[in-house]
Amino acid sequence: MSKLTWILIFAKGTMKRLFTLLILACLTCSLVFSQQKLEKISMRDTLDNQFDFSNFLINANGFIPLPQLITEPALGGIGLALAPVFIQPNKYPNPQGYTQPNITAVAGMYTANKSWFVGGFRSGAITKHQMKYRVFAGYGSINLDLYRELPIVGESQFPFNFKTGLVSGTLLKEIQKSNVFVGVQYTLLDTEVSPEFLMTGDELPNFIQEKSLNTLQSLPGVLVEIDKRDNIFTPNSGAFFHADFKVSADWTGSDFTYQTLRIFLFKYFQFKENWVGGFRLETQQQFGNAPFFLEPGLNMRGVPLGRYQGTATYLLETEQRLDLSLRWSVLGFVGAAKAIPEDKTFGNADWVNNYGVGFRYLAARLFKLRMGVDLAWSQESFGYYIVFGSAWR
DSSP: OOHHHHHHHHHHHHHHOOOOOHHHHHHHHHHHSOHHHHHHSOSBOTTTOOBOSHHHHHHOSSOEEEEEEEOOGGGTSOEEEEEEEEEEOOSSOOTTSOOOOEEEEEEEEEETTSOEEEEEEEEEEEGGGTEEEEEEEEEEEEEEEEEEEETTTEEEEEEEEEEEEEEEEEEEEESTTSSEEEEEEEEEEEEEEEETTOOTTOOOOTTSOGGGGEEEEEEEEEEEEEEOOSOSSSOSSEEEEEEEEEEEOGGGTOSSEEEEEEEEEEEEEEEETTEEEEEEEEEEEEEEEOOGGGSOBOOOTTSOTTSSBOSEEEEEEEEEEEESSSSEEEEEEEEEEEEEOTTOOTTTSOOEEEEEEEEEEEEEGGGTEEEEEEEEEESSOEEEEEEESOSOO
């Protein structure tokens, strides 16, 4: 998936990562609810009397305008997002297993490199019909650097501005209560590209197609998901498999003709009561003639989003979490991946490695939702990440 697409996904993820500053959360709550209402809603867990959002989320008849720090290196390393967010238990839970809550958010963000984005997100489950859905829409101006290998010069950095609008939706249907979901998806991406490195009269580099500077991408697709996690936020056990295939062509309304395939698997093992191990496998494949900025890229902590791109990517990562108490946990992670350009093979493409450490706090016990901070390194960069739920999407 492309660097730009990862940024848009990051923006969607930002709307889900809205419980990251606990003290600020308490302060902003007072802006929404009267003191009388707050007195009726405890911010303490009845189990251990510790700070916990569960009761607030379930019983509050309003929203929480929580701030979220943006720490992605590709966006300047620092920024702020603000969003009203609702996380509500499903009114019709599945009596035979876990039912994901409904999540609704509207967000705006601004970062140190003058990128900005506004959008809205909604996900939920229609348990009566064994269906689940996700919808997202947004618009923004994103400043990003892309990297390409040039003859004689070697790797070079190219700054761009992307003014882009995105609408996407997914609808899945469970097959006979098997936790196997099949469905359809659609993405509409309207993008205007400004090469910031060009001077008046300069020619475009060979890797940039003239028509890619103002494009419309219309991508219908199909997907399969097998979700056997014990929860969607911070799983302790189970697995999540996802495979999707999208088509861009004249008949779909796109300016380019290509196809994309993405497959990933997350597997969680609870080795001991306080030790959870997670493993992630992922590959992306692109076929045909796509715009230069929509090449698949690596999404790894410690690696700026899309820093490494190619027509194919392969990734393996593991994360090990140790629960020190009911509330507090520490973790470590390490990964290896390759992004393979069109002119290289798997064998001669470079490995990209990452590693890091972090901590988590169980912020909403009834939702099994943990949040915290990760510190991550790769060959060329360092990043810190405020994590809401799982660091894996």
